[in-house]
Every structure is written in structure tokens, then in C-alpha cells.
Amino acid sequence: MLARALAGAVLGIDAYMVTVEADVASGLPAIFTVGLPQGAVKEGRERVVAAVQNSGYLVPPKRITVNLAPADIAKSGSGFDLPIAMGIVAATGQLRSEDRLGRYLLLGELALDGGLRPIRGALPIAITARTAGLAGVVLPRDNVAEAAVVEGLEVRAADTLLEVIRFIEGSADLPRATADRDALFRTACEYDADFADVKGQEHVKRALEVAAAGSHNVLMVGPPGSGKTMLAQRLPGILPPLTFEEALETTKIHSVAGLLMGGKSLIIGRPFRNPHTTISDAGLIGGGSNPRPGEVSLAHNGVLFLDELAEFRRNVLEVMRQPLEDGRVTLSRAAVSLTYPSRFMLVAAMNPCPCGYHGDGQRRCTCNPLAVQKYLGRVSGPLLDRIDLHVEVPAVRYRDLADTRAGEPSSAIRERVARAREIQRARFEGRADIHANAHMAPRDLKEFCSVSEGSDALLRTAIARLGLSARAYHRVIKIGRTIADLEGGGDITTAHVSEAIQYRSLDRASAAPAPVHA
Structure with a gap:
């Protein structure tokens, strides 16, 4: 018998969907995990068997194959324990209903007694679940706070494998977590150091x-x-x-x-x-x-x-x-x-x-x-x-x-x-690559950093005496632009450039004495 559960995995700071397929067939008793499982995923077989049995369900003495698709991407972490366990319970015919199994993403590490432990990457995985159009995610209780900030997605908190089984069957409910963004951001500017x-x-x-x-x-x-x-x-x-x-x-x-x-x-x-x-x-x-x-x-x-x-x-x-x-x-x-x-x-x-x-x-x-x-x-x-x-x-x-x-x-x-x-x-505005003055590229300086004639002469003198590199020259202009912005955003004046040059103290310290011409 074949059953499928939905999981997720992190790649960089983003996530992708993983389909966990569990197949139970006649043969020598064994559990095989395929789909490029790494370290903790391979060891998860022992945790899954103990958790399922200690939750009151059976792992039959048959050949059980678990596939993690897509199979060409390495899978790491302990978060696959819960979907693998649910796949095995469903494939062995111990679920009264599998309707919710295909509508909720499952994630969590299993303890040997069937308890759920937190995993990494709950937030990007929740975002991926919403993008995929799923009804929600079922996570360990310690992970639901970060996943709850994703709007338009049910985030369900579970403490044990047994609770998840009963929720998937429809015989019990799991508490739904929510987050108040406004309340969170009201404390954003409270710093102890002043x-x-x-x-x-x-x-x-x-x-x-x-x-x-x-x-x-x-x-x-x-x-x-x-x-x-x-x-x-x-x-x-x-x-x-x-x-x-x-x-x-x-x-x-x-x-x-x-x-x-x-x-x-x-x-x-x-x-x-x-x-x-x-x-x-x-x-x-x-x-x-x-x-x-x-x-x-x-x-x-x-x-x-x-x-x-x-x-x-x-x-x-x-x-x-x-x-x-x-x-x-x-x-x-x-x-x-x-x-x-x-x-x-x-x-x-x-x-x-x-x-x-x-x-x-x-x-x-x-x-x-x-x-x-x-x-x-x-x-x-x-x-x-x-x-x-x-x-x-x-x-x-x-x-x-x-x-x-x-x-x-x-x-x-x-x-x-x-x-x-x-x-x-x-x-x-309209430039996704620039968030502040420091992020401007050299080609942007002509457009956004107009320098007065007197400021240009001061810059020319500074370059000659301090031996500024091209990168240091660009940085002086950016700093001058910021100083001008602090005063209202007008043109860069001589006073702004003069202050910006003062912030290059190591250039001044390393500058050689100016040559004396006859």
C-alpha cells in the first residue's frame, strides 16, 4: 500500500516542497529511505519506529520503502521524522481518514516516546506552504510563533505524534497559532543601551x-x-x-x-x-x-x-x-x-x-x-x-x-x-539595488551626488595630498551626500565635503608629504 505526506526542506534561506512517499510491501522486514537522505534523515528510521510504536500504532514486519522527492536534492535535518511516521501509519492502513494528509505540510523531530521537538527553518517552509496553496502546516509548539507571522496559512501546534494522527484523521483538533504584527513592532525601538x-x-x-x-x-x-x-x-x-x-x-x-x-x-x-x-x-x-x-x-x-x-x-x-x-x-x-x-x-x-x-x-x-x-x-x-x-x-x-x-x-x-x-x-525609489547612500555604485554618483564647483576643487586637492584611491574618492562623495541629507537633502557643499574628508583619518596618517616643486 502506498501513502503520501507533504514536508519541506530549506535550501539557502528559502524552502521547497518535499513529497514523502511510503510504500509497504511483502519481503524481509526493513525500512529503506531513498532520495539522497543525509545524516539525521538516515538515523530518523530508528526514531520513527520507536515513536510510532510508543504512540500505540504498529510498524509491521514488512519491507517499507520511504522516498523523499525530488530525489536529486540532498535532504538534511531531523524535520522529516514526522511526515515519514505519518506516511508509514497511513501506508499500513491505520488511519481512519487521509483527507487532511494531502492538505497540510508536516514537520518535526520525533522523540522516542512520540513527542515533537523543534526544527530549523520553520518560517521559510511556512512561506513555501502558503505559496503552494496548502491549507496549513503542523509544527512542534516551539516553532509555531515564527511560522504564525505568515498570513493566509493555518499554523497548527502539536506536542506529540498521537495528536497529529488524530488531527489528520479528523477525530481531534489542534490549536491554531496567530501573530499580532503590530504588537510585535511596537517594541522594535526599545533598546537598553542609549x-x-x-x-x-x-x-x-x-x-x-x-x-x-x-x-x-x-x-x-x-x-x-x-x-x-x-x-x-x-x-x-x-x-x-x-x-x-x-x-x-x-x-x-x-x-x-x-x-x-x-x-x-x-x-x-x-x-x-x-x-x-x-x-x-x-x-x-x-x-x-x-x-x-x-x-x-x-x-x-x-x-x-x-x-x-x-x-x-x-x-x-x-x-x-x-x-x-x-x-x-x-x-x-x-x-x-x-x-x-x-x-x-x-x-x-x-x-x-x-x-x-x-x-x-x-x-x-x-x-x-x-x-x-x-x-x-x-x-x-x-x-x-x-x-x-x-x-x-x-x-x-x-x-x-x-x-x-x-x-x-x-x-x-x-x-x-x-x-x-x-x-x-x-x-x-524604483531602485531595488540601492537602500541607502552607501549602496550606490560609482555610476550612480553623477546622477545623485551633484557637487558644487568649490567642493570639486577641495576634492581635487584632497586626492593630490592624501593619495586617495578611486574607491576612497567615491566614498568621500557618498559621505558628503549623507551629511547633506542630514541637513535636508540639498546639494553637496564645501562644508559637507570638508567634514567627509575628516572621516578618512587613516588616509591622512598614511599620506606622504606633498612634493615641493621649484
Whole structure:
């Protein structure tokens, strides 16, 4: 006897339908799973048999063949346990009705006692089920919150295999989960860390405001204890709230990575990822035998903070070039090639030298010039070119620390940033590839970044004296465009360009003295 159940699998951050076919025939007792099952899918046979028997049903001593179609794509994960079990129960004639079996997508890992455990990728699979026109999905209770944000789809929560069997038969019902999007987004802008807590460093706050307004990458250079990490942690609080589309895409990545366990639904705040300096290139960019998203993708639509940038291995830093430039990561393996979105703000911090006090007026640096140059050289020129703002963060003065007045709150800065982003949204309307000024390609600068004659002369002088690369030149113009947007969106003036050039401190530090002509 043959029976079919519907399941889903994740490929990248999207999902596809899988038909689970179970056939029971005479022969030596065995269960064969075909259709390129991997690791956990193969081991699922033992879990399925124990779960079915402990739920009061029989697995007959016959030849049972389970096919996962399409058969040319490798299947991984433990979510196939539930549909395989339902297929076997139906194929052995133990279901009183199979009407709902073809209208609901089933997904879940089985415990040996028949209980259901959560799986990865519930959100993209629910989206695929709605696209396929199914009535709904049946999931473990811990997964229903994320799937419930998909409108037009029944999301049913189950705790055991027995509950699912009775629901498919029509003899019992399962609770239907719903999500209130408005209630979720009302808490999107509530951050514990606030810029009002930061003493002094007004020019650094201004630089971070510019970076947030145009989604620019920023590097902070300063001695230990100057507040670089504290400032970076407060950056998500001044970014505009996520739109629903951005929240959905961000949540899909975290769902695939298995970071939405415990009843979480949507990612409603900007992600903030802070990997350790010992991270591998695969951990940062993504990878593995079954490729999974790395930190650059988990930071999509948010902030990736790399503290002590010069302490990361060079090969780890160099793999960030593609996501910084393209906003996506492509992981190629022998069997599959996957693309993960990775449009994030890179915020990096580093000391100016090995001891940390080069250029500090309060403490003496113990490093020789060669050691300082070698330390800064750990971050390659091409990577620095992809970082828009280079900001010096000096040690905090005592009078700033002793000042009892509260600084400007994040909410006030966020309002200015949001107004600048609205100007950019109107400017780039109809351009799906540009979300902020930092995403403009060089060909877009002529159209969107008109520079006054005086500003052009200033740029020409800066290029001659600082030796800016073409990429750095384009970034100065983009920063000038963002500064102008913060002031209302007019033309880029000399004052805007002058401030933008000040945010290229490492270019100034490395510039050779201008040649003297007779």
C-alpha cells in the first residue's frame, strides 16, 4: 500500500516542497529511505519506529520503502521524522481518514516516546506552504510563533505524534497559532543601551550618526578604555526600525541557523553580531558540509561589530570583501551553490598600536615606529578602502567623565537618521539595488551626488595630498551626500565635503608629504 505526506526542506534561506512517499510491501522486514537522505534523515528510521510504536500504532514486519522527492536534492535535518511516521501509519492502513494528509505540510523531530521537538527553518517552509496553496502546516509548539507571522496559512501546534494522527484523521483538533504584527513592532525601538550614557566623544557620536544615516561602514581607532565598544553597542538604537519585509528576511536567516528556538517569532530589532577574534573564515562568512549562514549573514540588515580588528586573522578579514561590496555571500560546494544575503553595517574598532597608546597625550607609547606600522598593516588597504569612515577616538577627559548632565538620547538621533533615510528612500525609489547612500555604485554618483564647483576643487586637492584611491574618492562623495541629507537633502557643499574628508583619518596618517616643486 502506498501513502503520501507533504514536508519541506530549506535550501539557502528559502524552502521547497518535499513529497514523502511510503510504500509497504511483502519481503524481509526493513525500512529503506531513498532520495539522497543525509545524516539525521538516515538515523530518523530508528526514531520513527520507536515513536510510532510508543504512540500505540504498529510498524509491521514488512519491507517499507520511504522516498523523499525530488530525489536529486540532498535532504538534511531531523524535520522529516514526522511526515515519514505519518506516511508509514497511513501506508499500513491505520488511519481512519487521509483527507487532511494531502492538505497540510508536516514537520518535526520525533522523540522516542512520540513527542515533537523543534526544527530549523520553520518560517521559510511556512512561506513555501502558503505559496503552494496548502491549507496549513503542523509544527512542534516551539516553532509555531515564527511560522504564525505568515498570513493566509493555518499554523497548527502539536506536542506529540498521537495528536497529529488524530488531527489528520479528523477525530481531534489542534490549536491554531496567530501573530499580532503590530504588537510585535511596537517594541522594535526599545533598546537598553542609549547614547545618553556616553560621556564626551561628541565628534565620534556625530560620525556614528552619519554612518547610520547612510548605512556606511565605520572604523574607530583609539586607546583602550576610550569607549569604542560602548559606542558600537549603542549604534543599533539610532538605526531606523526594520520594515516588515526586512524583518521577514532577517528572521528567515536566523530561522535557518536555528536561532529562533523557544517560541520566538520575528526579529524586530536590528541584529548586532559581535564575533570573537578567534572566529574562522567559515564562521564569519558561512560554510560547512551543509552550508549554513555565517556572522555576516546573521548581521543582515543590522550591525557586524569586529572589536580589535587587527587581532583577527588576515584570511578571515579578506573574505569579507565580497559581502561588503555586493551585499551577499555565495557558498559553492560540489553538490550545491547557495547565496545568503549579507547587507550589513560593518563597525570595527582597533588600537592604534600594539600597546594601544600611540598618539595618546596622557600615556606614553612603548612601541617603535616599525611595530606601529606593522600593526596597522594587519588590516589590508583594500579592506580599509571598503570602510567609509575612519574615526579617531581619544581617551575620555576627566571633565567629561565628571559631567553629570545627560547626553543626547538615542531617540533624538534616531529621528534625524530616519529623516535622512526617508530622503534617500524617495531618491532611490524604483531602485531595488540601492537602500541607502552607501549602496550606490560609482555610476550612480553623477546622477545623485551633484557637487558644487568649490567642493570639486577641495576634492581635487584632497586626492593630490592624501593619495586617495578611486574607491576612497567615491566614498568621500557618498559621505558628503549623507551629511547633506542630514541637513535636508540639498546639494553637496564645501562644508559637507570638508567634514567627509575628516572621516578618512587613516588616509591622512598614511599620506606622504606633498612634493615641493621649484
